[in-house]
Amino acid sequence: MTTTGIVIFDGAEDLDIVGPWEVLGVSAALRSAAHGGQEVDRAVLVADSLGPVRCAQGLRVLPDATFDSHPVLDDVLVPGGIGTRTEVGNPRLIDWLRRTAPGCRWVTSVCTGVLLLHEAGPARGRSVATHWSFEDQLEARGDVTVVRDRRWVVDGNLVTSQGVSAGIDMALWLVGERYGVEHSRAVRRQMQYDPEPPYQD
Amino acid sequence: MTTTGIVIFDGAEDLDIVGPWEVLGVSAALRSAAHGGQEVDRAVLVADSLGPVRCAQGLRVLPDATFDSHPVLDDVLVPGGIGTRTEVGNPRLIDWLRRTAPGCRWVTSVCTGVLLLHEAGPARGRSVATHWSFEDQLEARGDVTVVRDRRWVVDGNLVTSQGVSAGIDMALWLVGERYGVEHSRAVRRQMQYDPEPPYQD
Numbered sequence: 385m386t387t388t389g390i391v392i393f394d395g396a397e398d399l400d401i402v403g404p405w406e407v408l409g410v411s412a413a414l415r416s417a418a419h420g421g422q423e424v425d426r427a428v429l430v431a432d433s434l435g436p437v438r439c440a441q442g443l444r445v446l447p448d449a450t451f452d453s454h455p456v457l458d459d460v461l462v463p464g465g466i467g468t469r470t471e472v473g474n475p476r477l478i479d480w481l482r483r484t485a486p487g488c489r490w491v492t493s494v495c496t497g498v499l500l501l502h503e504a505g506p507a508r509g510r511s512v513a514t515h516w517s518f519e520d521q522l523e524a525r526g527d528v529t530v531v532r533d534r535r536w537v538v539d540g541n542l543v544t545s546q547g548v549s550a551g552i553d554m555a556l557w558l559v560g561e562r563y564g565v566e567h568s569r570a571v572r573r574q575m576q577y578d579p580e581p582p583y584q585d
Numbered sequence: 586m587t588t589t590g591i592v593i594f595d596g597a598e599d600l601d602i603v604g605p606w607e608v609l610g611v612s613a614a615l616r617s618a619a620h621g622g623q624e625v626d627r628a629v630l631v632a633d634s635l636g637p638v639r640c641a642q643g644l645r646v647l648p649d650a651t652f653d654s655h656p657v658l659d660d661v662l663v664p665g666g667i668g669t670r671t672e673v674g675n676p677r678l679i680d681w682l683r684r685t686a687p688g689c690r691w692v693t694s695v696c697t698g699v700l701l702l703h704e705a706g707p708a709r710g711r712s713v714a715t716h717w718s719f720e721d722q723l724e725a726r727g728d729v730t731v732v733r734d735r736r737w738v739v740d741g742n743l744v745t746s747q748g749v750s751a752g753i754d755m756a757l758w759l760v761g762e763r764y765g766v767e768h769s770r771a772v773r774r775q776m777q778y779d780p781e782p783p784y785q786d
Contacts, residue, residue: 398610399776402603402644406749409599409642427643436647441610442628443603446637446645495777516777535781547777548607549753557783565784572782575600576696576717576748579780580736581773582758583766 389457395467407555464495494551515547596668608756665696695752716748
């Protein structure tokens with residue numbers, strides 16, 4: 385049983401959350417089917433309270449657990465979004481990350497979520513990825529190396545991705561790292577993730 | 586002002602909803618910024634009631650409006666997911682689609698959402714795309730041509746996409762169709778949608 389906690393907060397970017405959530409959900413469903421329907425993995429949305437969280441693009445989501453009451457987490461994922469500008473100064477969230485990350489196998493972020501991991505500590509002194517528009521600002525905070533040409537960056541147990549949609553690629557990499565390349569490919573096939581962005585330059 | 590209604594229901598696939606939602610949200614934000622902060626476009630989640638909807642992978646989302654009370658919709662989007670198997674027999678949803686679709690500029694679906702558009706009428710006699718695993722079943726329903734090698738299919742004002750993640754590509758095409766290629770490219774850049782699926786075969 386692997387439990388991934390995805391931290392959510394007002395102004396978190398909608399797809400930063402739901403891209404990896406979808407990957408983890410499909411991964412769990414495929415693994416459950418291979419284990420006679422037993423629940424083997426799960427992802428939970430963790431927030432300060434159980435009230436609705438309003439994401440950056442307006443999606444209103446209900447958390448599954450709170451900072452004070454959640455299952456033991458194997459992995460943690462921090463989304464980005466405009467809300468990180470506020471949350472970086474929220475001691476409740478930052479302290480929770482500081483306490484929780486050291487017990488996790490994988491500590492991960494999407495987009496500007498790495499700002500919160502930098503504030504809390506896990507991204508200090510590490511190589512990371514972030515949204516293209518935030519690279520300079522993040523580097524200016526110091527004690528971090530921003531990698532600008534990689535969709536996601538693995539540094540020890542820290543995995544950080546570029547902006548928004550990059551969380552999907554990172555999460556597919558993670559389920560492959562954990563459960564094998566063929567499993568990740570099966571998840572990708574179920575999501576029919578053979579991207580064809582229109583209007584390519 | 587363009588209003589897109591995304592129909593949601595228990596068992597709708599999480600990313601089928603939030604992929605296009607993210608595209609539409611970023612598109613609206615960029616266009617709003619270009620119009621002095623004025624709201625120019627919006628997307629609303631429309632459901633049978635205002636209670637939480639539980640998506641296929643467990644995401645719990647609050648609807649913005651109900652079938653009985655929602656703003657006039659310019660476009661409608663129908664997600665897929667396991668829940669379509671139930672909803673295809675739900676007269677409330679099917680009748681709503683039957684009434685609403687004829688007034689829309691674009692009638693769209695992601696993944697198996699096309700099943701509901703077939704039941705309600707708009708996909709009858711049309712060329713469509715769907716999830717790879719559902720192509721045979723959909724074709725067996727008759728009065729529809731399933732295109733198996735296109736990420737999304739445009740037939741008149743009906744636009745249908747392949748499985749789950751394909752809704753992102755379709756939505757980017759739609760905002761480009763409506764607001765221009767450069768606008769769509771700007772949305773894609775903001776989402777940093779330069780996919781690099783791992784473990785390519």
